[in-house]
Amino acid sequence: MESGQDDRRGGAVPEDQTQRALTELIAGRRLGVLATIKRDGRPQLSNVVYAFDRERGLIRVSVTDDRAKTANLRRDPRASFHVSSDDGWAYAVAEARAELTPVAADPGDATVEELAGLFRSVQGEHPDWADFRRAMVAERRLVLRLHVDRVYGVSPRG
Template sequence: MTATSFDPHALLAESRLGVLATIKSDGRPQLSPVLPYYDRGAGVLYVSMTEGRAKTANLRRDPRAALEVTSPDGRAWATAEGGVTLTGPGTDPLGPEIEALVEYYRLAAGEHPAWDEYRAAMVSDRRVLMTMAVDHVYGTRLG
């Protein structure tokens, strides 16, 4: 990919490892490694996270975030920014909060071999789905 044909949306869609930046209560950034899924067509980025973690608390207080990904060779990067909605945690394995995590998994990885186990784990782990409405994307490819 040449510098003139670089598409940061494509890199976001291909990447399964990124760094999520949220805002701490003192205004400093909180950086967390995450496993994102970017639905380019919908302009939405998803991350599964755990209730009680710093990033989740930060997003409940200030629902803005940025996510940065890099290419495997480290020579390209892309950043997505936007407002965030959190869904969950859920207490019912068949409830809407867990169903949102099931849909996220299907988008990101396809069918799970044991949905009942996945649903139970999402409840016991107190998982939360972050949905970012991406409103700004930028990045570049070096050299």
């Protein structure tokens, strides 16, 4: 991953320290904003719950097959992902390439297994995994994998 800093408040931060701080901001959150590209070229934004694997530079999101963001990413896999601090002054933007798993078709398939792992990493154990697995198929869910290419933003001060 490449990083950069857009800090209009001044004070340069070394590249490795900036990268660490921005990565920590992404890793420390669970709610972000996914930006995809609509057919007319304008951005389409969605608030999403996510899990971030910092070792792999991978953001994962559970999405449904019928949503605009899914259609947009099938057409154009470029995406941006925005996360901000509680006060909004610090933020990180991850530019990424999207990969979509197959739609969940069976409660025991690989997509449902990955969705279960994603749920665990974000929310912990589900009270009824059999029901969860059936719901993933009924809702036509899949996993959006965002392979992060570049991170930039304003790192938290502290």
